Amino acid sequence: MKTINISLVGVGGQGTLLASNIICEAAMLSGLDVKKNEVHGMAQRGGSVVSQVRIGDKVNSPLVPDGATDILISFEKLEALRYAHYLAPDGVCYVNNQEIVPITVATGQAKWPENIDEDLKKIPNVKVINALEEAEKLGNMKAANVIMLGTIAANTKEIKKETWIQAVKNLVKPQFLDLNLKAFEKGFNLAN
Amino acid sequence: MSNKKILSGNEAVAYSAYVNGINVLSSYPGTPSTEIPEIIGKKFPEIYAEWSVNEKVGTEVAVGASIAGARSMTTFKHVGFNVAMDPFMTFAYVGANGAMIMCSCDDPGMHSSQNEQDNRSLAKFAGVPMFEPADSQEAFDMFGEAIKVSELFHIPVVFRMTTRVCHSSSVVDLREFKRVEKKHSYEKDVKKNCPIPAFARLQKVEHTKKMAEMKAYSDQSPLNFVEKGDKIGIVTSGITYQYVKETMPQASVLKLGMTCPIPAKKIKAFAASVDKLYVAEEGDPYLEEQIKALGIEVSQSKVSLKIGELNPNRLSDFANDIYGKPVSPALKPLGGLPGRPPSLCPGCSHRPVFYALNKLGCMVAGDIGCYSLGLMAPLNSIDSIICMGGGISNSYGYERAGTIDKPIVGFVGDSTFFHSGITGLVNMVYNKSKGTIIVSDNRITAMTGHQDNPGSGKTLMGETTEEVSIEAICKAIGVKRVRTIDPYNIDETVNAIKEEIAADELSVIIAKHPCMIGGKIKTVRRFKVDADKCKACGQCFKLGCTAIERGDCVDEAKGRYKSRINPILCVGCGMCSQLCKFGAIVEK
Numbered sequence: 161m162k163t164i165n166i167s168l169v170g171v172g173g174q175g176t177l178l179a180s181n182i183i184c185e186a187a188m189l190s191g192l193d194v195k196k197n198e199v200h201g202m203a204q205r206g207g208s209v210v211s212q213v214r215i216g217d218k219v220n221s222p223l224v225p226d227g228a229t230d231i232l233i234s235f236e237k238l239e240a241l242r243y244a245h246y247l248a249p250d251g252v253c254y255v256n257n258q259e260i261v262p263i264t265v266a267t268g269q270a271k272w273p274e275n276i277d278e279d280l281k282k283i284p285n286v287k288v289i290n291a292l293e294e295a296e297k298l299g300n301m302k303a304a305n306v307i308m309l310g311t312i313a314a315n316t317k318e319i320k321k322e323t324w325i326q327a328v329k330n331l332v333k334p335q336f337l338d339l340n341l342k343a344f345e346k347g348f349n350l351a352n
Numbered sequence: 353m354s355n356k357k358i359l360s361g362n363e364a365v366a367y368s369a370y371v372n373g374i375n376v377l378s379s380y381p382g383t384p385s386t387e388i389p390e391i392i393g394k395k396f397p398e399i400y401a402e403w404s405v406n407e408k409v410g411t412e413v414a415v416g417a418s419i420a421g422a423r424s425m426t427t428f429k430h431v432g433f434n435v436a437m438d439p440f441m442t443f444a445y446v447g448a449n450g451a452m453i454m455c456s457c458d459d460p461g462m463h464s465s466q467n468e469q470d471n472r473s474l475a476k477f478a479g480v481p482m483f484e485p486a487d488s489q490e491a492f493d494m495f496g497e498a499i500k501v502s503e504l505f506h507i508p509v510v511f512r513m514t515t516r517v518c519h520s521s522s523v524v525d526l527r528e529f530k531r532v533e534k535k536h537s538y539e540k541d542v543k544k545n546c547p548i549p550a551f552a553r554l555q556k557v558e559h560t561k562k563m564a565e566m567k568a569y570s571d572q573s574p575l576n577f578v579e580k581g582d583k584i585g586i587v588t589s590g591i592t593y594q595y596v597k598e599t600m601p602q603a604s605v606l607k608l609g610m611t612c613p614i615p616a617k618k619i620k621a622f623a624a625s626v627d628k629l630y631v632a633e634e635g636d637p638y639l640e641e642q643i644k645a646l647g648i649e650v651s652q653s654k655v656s657l658k659i660g661e662l663n664p665n666r667l668s669d670f671a672n673d674i675y676g677k678p679v680s681p682a683l684k685p686l687g688g689l690p691g692r693p694p695s696l697c698p699g700c701s702h703r704p705v706f707y708a709l710n711k712l713g714c715m716v717a718g719d720i721g722c723y724s725l726g727l728m729a730p731l732n733s734i735d736s737i738i739c740m741g742g743g744i745s746n747s748y749g750y751e752r753a754g755t756i757d758k759p760i761v762g763f764v765g766d767s768t769f770f771h772s773g774i775t776g777l778v779n780m781v782y783n784k785s786k787g788t789i790i791v792s793d794n795r796i797t798a799m800t801g802h803q804d805n806p807g808s809g810k811t812l813m814g815e816t817t818e819e820v821s822i823e824a825i826c827k828a829i830g831v832k833r834v835r836t837i838d839p840y841n842i843d844e845t846v847n848a849i850k851e852e853i854a855a856d857e858l859s860v861i862i863a864k865h866p867c868m869i870g871g872k873i874k875t876v877r878r879f880k881v882d883a884d885k886c887k888a889c890g891q892c893f894k895l896g897c898t899a900i901e902r903g904d905c906v907d908e909a910k911g912r913y914k915s916r917i918n919p920i921l922c923v924g925c926g927m928c929s930q931l932c933k934f935g936a937i938v939e940k
Contacts, residue, residue: 171692184358188523194358195487197520199463206898207694220594222487222520225664226683238689245683261918262692266901267730267893270690279686 161192161318163216165224168308169243170235171260172209175305178331179233180211182309186327187215190319197222206263208239215318231315232283233308235291236260237276244283253283254311254351256291256304287311289350295343303343306332310347321348355526361517364488364524365427365455366391368495369399373532375422375450377401378413380771381800382429383464384518385457389427390803393812398531403803403812406740406771407432411439411454418443418452418508419545421536423499425453430471432456435740435772437474443508444478445555446545447562450536451502453495455511457518460634461661464799466720466737468660470635475510475612476642479563482510482612483575484590488522494609497575501610503536505562505569510612514634516591516661567613575609576618578625584674585626587619587643592634592657595667600675614642623648630674634662655679696725698899699875699923701865702792704839705763706731707895708846709790714853715750715758719743719773721765722799723792730896734763741772744789748780751787759853762789767797767805769822774829780858781830788852789860791822792839796870826860833859840865842930868923877924878940879917885936886914892928892937900928 166183168176180196187194198211212224226245232253234240240255247253264270273279280286289311291304306328313324325341332340359367365388369377377399379389393401404410407428417424428436433456440454456474459465475482483498485491495511502509543551570576581604588596589608596605606622608614623629623643628651631640637658640650655670669679696703706726709716710733718724718734719742727734738746747762764773769791780787797803804810806820826834833855837848845863852859866873881903888907892900892915903916917928917937929937 172694181358184521188356188358193523195520195522196358197516199515199519206692206697208692219522220597221664222516222522222591222594223663225598225668238692241686242689242692243685245685261901262690263695263896263898264690264693266898267896268902269729272690273688 161217163214163219164231164316164318165229165248166213166215166231166233166312167224167229167243167246168211168213168233168235169239170209171239172207174235175302176209176211176235179305179309180213182327182331183213183215183312185330186313186319186324187213189323189326192318193217193219195219195222208242210243215316231312233312235305235308237280238262238273240283240286241273241276241279247284249284251285252315253286254308255280255286255288256308257288258292287351289347291347294346294350298339298342298346300339303339306340306343307347307350310344310349311351313344314348314351355529356523357526358521359488359492359524360387360519360521361485361488361491361513362387362519363391364491365495365511365513366395367524367526367529368492369425370396370531371529372496372499373423373534374399374425375535376414376417376424377426378404378410378424379427380404380407380410380432381797381803382432382457383800384459384515385427385429385432385455386800386803387518388455389812393814397813401812403805405806407435408438411436414452415439415443418448418450419538420449421538422450423534424450425455427455427457429465430456430458430469431465431467431739433471433474440508441478442547444480445547445552445559447506448502448508449506449538451499452508453498453502453511454508455513457513457515458635459515461515463515466739468635470638471510472512472611472638473636475512476638479559480507480510480612481505481566481610482512483609484512484611485517485609486590486593486607487517487520488524490609491517492524492526494575501569505566507562512590512611514591563613567616570610570613571615571617573610573615576615577607578618578622579605579607581605583627585622585629586632587622587629587639588632589639590634592632592662592667595662595664596632598664599667600671608639611639614639616646619643620646620648628674632657632667632670693728694725695728695896695898696722697868698897698921699868699925701794701839701863701867702726703731703895703897704842704845704927705790705792705863706733707842708849709733709761709763711846712849712853713758714761714849715756717743717746717750717762719764719768721768723763723765726763728896730894740768741776743768744773744776745779747787747789748776748785751785760787761849761853762787764789764791766791766793766795766807766822770806770820774825777826777831777860778829785858786856787858788849790849791860791862793822793862793864794867794870795864796867798867798870802867802870822862831858831860833857834862835859836862836864838865839863840925840927842927868925875924877926878919878922879924879926879929879937880940881915881917882936882938883914885934887934887936888912888914889933891931891933895928895931897928899923
């Protein structure tokens, strides 16, 4: 199979970690090779964060080359613009409809892009998902990350839906499982 | 039976330490190494695991355990190795009894570091074996080999990882996953273990003999292997191997897993089998210089791999160049987007101290920790940052320069104070400094992900222990003016610093308040801006709190936006309400 490259971007603390761990689990359960990278430490202090997962028969580099991401998931609008160059020409991009104002904008050193919604539309095959709003409807805003995960599942035909659900079951704490399974289903349906 | 798990490189080392019977682990946290001791402390009670106060102490504890016959290891980030150098260099001569592993986690690209030193040179400098895994499976397997080699040659071994190996995860076959316990007996041998000059001279000769044996071993090691391809030959190691395989799968590759001593015969044979030999390595020309010293010609690409972290993009340019293809222009991110640098968290107790230092116009020697972020706007309150504990002694240097007409302050955190700040402070007492030191004590080693330290009352294995008192230490070494303040009270903080910089003798201010995240503090208070009272003066923005944002309404007199508090980010510390002269920031 052709290696699938997934990039998850957002702001420190948005839950990219759980989402990328579930992708790895689902890949492993499918008998595929998988590698993931993420950055720890200083960048977590409200900074911009990137996590990448690569799935294939044999994966070498944990890093995805620029312009080769098949599925770009952004947990925040500004970060989608920042990492749009990661996307392959035929890749797909899902953006959580959330704005987090960086300190540079709050303190007046920089300006928030005025027409961000228009700018986002320039990204090829982009779709904005109201993950935060949908998660709130399900009863917990924190499930937004698993809604975004559902959009990834809908775009990876090499991994069966049952396997994704098993991966969620393996990694989510029992008390949050019901919520997260609903969130996964929601994201899966919103992707199409 | 397959026993597969997805593990990061760091997790793989921790799991392998368990399997391979490590008895003692003594480490100081530092990104990207921190998870190794954390996982061992949490998951494997069979291993005695501790946070040592610094890397020198951690290494000394592991050395002692090795001499006494246990298998031991220490872990640190690359700059931590500098602190550990003293025991390391001499233990290379003395030699291990039980295996002793120095796990150095380097940070090419400086994701979380102040320099980009390539510690491979340190293994060569000391003359000890070194292993460099390229992913989690290799980390798991090679760590066992490192233990074996350490006991075979009775020598400490450097296990060198990099950020992308430490923090990338992949499938690891744990195989049997059974712990092997092996302790060695101790026999007193002063000629071996006490390198006074007469003995050390003999050991130097012994050590040189060992080096020759290790060279032969490296030549035989299956961890140094060839993958045959075309007539272009690439010598590589560590994570760079993965990028090479990705971008030039057709090339012949000599992949080195044991990189000290280098396998000279294998390299010569490989060079002879290809038309052109290139070296692809991250960091310093560590392999390249040694290969050239063997008299082998190393071809050069126009694409330099020298500075910063490598990635598939850079290796793809490198590959295109050596295969005579055009190097494609780099894809660039959109310009003009606002940056999102890391910043101190809402409710961080370092923030009011920096606010005060900025307000008082001090020259501040900073230190390593979350509080390096105090240099950023709008706090702008740090003048220099050099190393752990350096805030204290650097400020004393400012004082002795006699060139500064601003108030001078040295700034450290609690963990940096214990790490290597205390000695600097003793130096100031002894040499009659009149300086001012602030220990911003948030009761935790925060930046690396909230590890316990001698002030926090908990050990790595989760036991309750003595809380070492910073105040009592300062007094005991002879600082007369020691005061503890709560930095959440901004007026008290400003006044205390003002008084202590005016005092004509050495003083220490301990600004004590627990880290909001590390202390898992949940507050019920939340604040909001009363837009009717807000005059858009901008005073609250001087704190640089990420929860304070530009609001929607404009103050007509000033033509500026009023402030607003982000309800998701606010943790209710209330510092901004203390600064507002108009009483516009109120509790919800």
